[in-house]
Amino acid sequence: MSHRIDILGLGLAAPGLRDRASLQAALAGRPLETNDKPSTSSLLSPRERRRAPAAVKLSFPAAEQACAMAGLEPGEPLAIFSSGMGDLDITDYMCRTLAEAPELLSPTRFHNSVHNAASGYWSIGAGATGDVTALSAWRDSAALGLLEGMTRCLTDARPVLVVVYDDRAVGPMRDLWPSEHAFCAALVLAPAGHGGAIATLQIDACREAARHPALPEALEARIEDNPAARLLPVLALIEGAIDGEVVLAAERGPSLRVRRSA
Amino acid sequence: MNSDLFVSAMTLCAAPGAGLDVLRRALAERRSGLRPNDFAPCTLNTWIGRVEGVEDTELPSELRGFDCRNNRLAELGLRGDDFIERVEILKSRLGAERIACVTGTSTAGIGSTEAAYRAMGQGEHFDPSFLLPRVHTPHTSSAYVAQRLGLNGPVMTISTACSSSAKVFAAAARLIEAGLADAAVVGGVDSLCQSVLYGFHSLELVSEHPCRPFDRDRDGLSLGEAAGFAILERQPEQAFGRLAGWGESSDAHHMASPHPEGTGAVAAMREALDRAGLDPEAIGYINCHGTATPMNDQVEARAIRQVFETPPPAASTKGWTGHTLGAAGIVEAVFSLLALNDARLPAGLNIEQPEDAWADFILTEARDVRVDHVLSNSFGFGGSNCSLIFARS
Numbered sequence: 001m002s003h004r005i006d007i008l009g010l011g012l013a014a015p016g017l018r019d020r021a022s023l024q025a026a027l028a029g030r031p032l033e034t035n036d037k038p039s040t041s042s043l044l045s046p047r048e049r050r051r052a053p054a055a056v057k058l059s060f061p062a063a064e065q066a067c068a069m070a071g072l073e074p075g076e077p078l079a080i081f082s083s084g085m086g087d088l089d090i091t092d093y094m095c096r097t098l099a100e101a102p103e104l105l106s107p108t109r110f111h112n113s114v115h116n117a118a119s120g121y122w123s124i125g126a127g128a129t130g131d132v133t134a135l136s137a138w139r140d141s142a143a144l145g146l147l148e149g150m151t152r153c154l155t156d157a158r159p160v161l162v163v164v165y166d167d168r169a170v171g172p173m174r175d176l177w178p179s180e181h182a183f184c185a186a187l188v189l190a191p192a193g194h195g196g197a198i199a200t201l202q203i204d205a206c207r208e209a210a211r212h213p214a215l216p217e218a219l220e221a222r223i224e225d226n227p228a229a230r231l232l233p234v235l236a237l238i239e240g241a242i243d244g245e246v247v248l249a250a251e252r253g254p255s256l257r258v259r260r261s262a
Numbered sequence: 263m264n265s266d267l268f269v270s271a272m273t274l275c276a277a278p279g280a281g282l283d284v285l286r287r288a289l290a291e292r293r294s295g296l297r298p299n300d301f302a303p304c305t306l307n308t309w310i311g312r313v314e315g316v317e318d319t320e321l322p323s324e325l326r327g328f329d330c331r332n333n334r335l336a337e338l339g340l341r342g343d344d345f346i347e348r349v350e351i352l353k354s355r356l357g358a359e360r361i362a363c364v365t366g367t368s369t370a371g372i373g374s375t376e377a378a379y380r381a382m383g384q385g386e387h388f389d390p391s392f393l394l395p396r397v398h399t400p401h402t403s404s405a406y407v408a409q410r411l412g413l414n415g416p417v418m419t420i421s422t423a424c425s426s427s428a429k430v431f432a433a434a435a436r437l438i439e440a441g442l443a444d445a446a447v448v449g450g451v452d453s454l455c456q457s458v459l460y461g462f463h464s465l466e467l468v469s470e471h472p473c474r475p476f477d478r479d480r481d482g483l484s485l486g487e488a489a490g491f492a493i494l495e496r497q498p499e500q501a502f503g504r505l506a507g508w509g510e511s512s513d514a515h516h517m518a519s520p521h522p523e524g525t526g527a528v529a530a531m532r533e534a535l536d537r538a539g540l541d542p543e544a545i546g547y548i549n550c551h552g553t554a555t556p557m558n559d560q561v562e563a564r565a566i567r568q569v570f571e572t573p574p575p576a577a578s579t580k581g582w583t584g585h586t587l588g589a590a591g592i593v594e595a596v597f598s599l600l601a602l603n604d605a606r607l608p609a610g611l612n613i614e615q616p617e618d619a620w621a622d623f624i625l626t627e628a629r630d631v632r633v634d635h636v637l638s639n640s641f642g643f644g645g646s647n648c649s650l651i652f653a654r655s
Contacts, residue, residue: 003440075514084399084400084401085398085399085400086400086421091372091375094372094376094457094461095372095375095376095378095379095457096379098376098379098380098456098457098460099376099379099380099382102304102456102460103460103463105460105461105463105464106464107461107464107465107466107518110457110460110461110462110464110465111461111465111517111518111643112517113457113461114368114421114422114423114517114642114643114644115368115400115421115422115423116421116422116423116642116643116644116646117517117644119422119644119646120512120517120643120644120645120646121517121644123512123513123514123644123645123646124514124515124516124517124645126514127514128512128514129511129512129513129514129525129526129529130510130511130512131510131511131512132512132646133420133422133429133433133510133646134420134421134422134644134646135418135419135420135421136399136400136401136418136419136421137401137404137417137418137419138396138399138401138402138405140417141401144416144417144418147416147418147442148418148433148436150440151436151437151440151442152436154439154440155436155439155440156436171386172378172379172382172385172386172387172388173375173398175387175388175393176388176393176395176398177395205442207359250416250417251405251417252405252408252409252413252414252417253362253408253414253415253416253417254359254415254416254442
């Protein structure tokens with residue numbers, strides 16, 4: 001079964017990959033500027049920005065860029081936030097405090113520890129009253145986020161924001177999740193024929209192993225580093241930087257074969 | 263093509279015990295599964311819905327890398343009501359590649375991460391025995407269940423706090439509608455851990471008594487744990503009910519408290535009714551989320567009154583099971599489907615002083631009535647709402 005999906009917008013947040021322009025530069029082979037200023041969110045006030053949990057700071061800028069490029073108000077599309085590990089900073093805080101002084105646990109940090117903190121803040125910040133959901137598929141969260149986004153597009157016939165993110169771990173969690181760099185990418189998908197698309201993708205479920213045409217070394221290193229960055233080859237297809245097919249695979253279940261549609 | 267989806271099998275393991283028969287007995291005897299907190303090392307003065315026997319449940323040896331309380335609870339849950347056998351039959355009919363696995367959770371294996379930190383002391387690295395990457399991710403139970411059952415369709419976890427395992431029904435229905443699967447195993451698993459006990463304590467939402475949903479003196483929740491599963495498929499020979507509709511919405515209001523007017527809850531219920539093509543009068547019973555915090559119950563009742571001119575009989579499961587968070591949705595779905603099948607509408611437990619005006623539709627005694635449609639509400643942190651409607655099949 002083959003599905004055509006319009007891409008209305010994309011956004012990024014990662015060291016050296018703070019927006020579409022830096023992605024295009026990297027795809028052209030230029031080195032990543034990792035001392036760049038982190039992407040910021042315009043939905044959050046400066047005060048909220050300081051207090052927001054790490055998952056929010058990481059995911060909002062990419063999601064906002066994607067919505068802006070799509071010409072949609074942030075609250076308009078349905079939204080899916082997919083992350084293998086969620087907010088690793090808060091996980092570290094929660095477990096450390098519980099081990100040392102559980103009665104001192106911060107109520108705010110606790111309610112920010114839910115996996116849907118980023119999506120919850122998004123619904124509040126963007127005023128999104130439709131479905132805003134949070135998924136995890138461990139290291140396969142990019143593939144399953146895209147799959148759920150495509151599924152929603154097909155069944156609900158309306159634009160869907162897909163945000164895939166994972167942070168770098170702190171403390172002992174680094175032994176479990178040894179990513180050196182945070183990564184977040186966001187796409188706004190719509191049923192084909194929506195108009196205003198920056199690319200149209202042909203997506204099929206298949207049973208093939210992961211593969212993609214080679215990308216510049218710096219980007220390949222990010223794909224190795226952080227499983228959320230497995231979305232990079234799809235972004236490269238959208239930008240027309242590579243030809244052919246990208247297969248996003250999961251440990252179990254179908255893979256997605258993605259091509260750029262003429 | 264008949265796109266109707268039916269619940270052809272289901273099972274639940276929660277504080278009252280494992281399996282539907284145990285649950286039915288508990289309902290008939292009005293026997294709560296709540297007990298004074300004995301979940302070490304937590305010393306809070308509260309009541310909990312701990313499941314007996316989780317500690318002694320062993321995972322199949324080839325799945326040891328998944329060993330944690332959450333997956334032991336999942337394993338215990340899967341063993342109920344011939345569920346594993348039913349999945350085997352389904353696999354032989356449809357093929358493992360055509361069956362999706364979507365489960366919901368909030369805490370997943372975090373209890374093991376907490377234990378790793380406790381064992382680490384002042385160090386900065388986990389003891390190698392705690393380095394179980396498959397355990398310390400929210401995805402652990404879906405990955406475990408899919409591998410345990412040999413399912414090879416799409417495998418994903420929904421983690422939207424307390425609406426998680428209601429939303430699995432909607433997600434699975436979409437996967438089937440989009441042609442990515444022909445059936446799905448859905449469910450939810452959430453196990454007790456220090457994070458939620460001390461976390462809800464820090465929010466001053468934990469009661470020192472067994473929780474009392476919709477009682478005038480309700481003063482907070484009792485935390486519990488549960489694992490429940492269902493098979494969603496087209497045209498089975500027998501079914502507990504048909505998934506008639508669902509609604510998913512966001513409050514867009516606050517991370518930890520519901521919109522005071524219940525706008526998200528109202529939207530979820532109305533969307534579920536629209537999708538089911540039903541007028542509110544068609545609903546014969548509502549399984550409330552009913553967490554027993556002073557505010558949540560009032561907001562939910564207010565939302566129900568906005569949707570239903572005369573609300574049908576309703577109750578909350580929490581007096582039996584405690585609030586099982588990411589597993590609440592599946593607990594609520596199973597209670598709702600039992601109400602539909604047994605023609606017996608469960609009442610709330612621990613209601614000594616019923617609220618009069620605004621919650622007069624809450625049952626304090628079970629009622630033997632055959633109804634055609636039940637609505638099940640699940641609302642969570644982050645303002646995430648899901649309502650499900652099941653119809654008699």
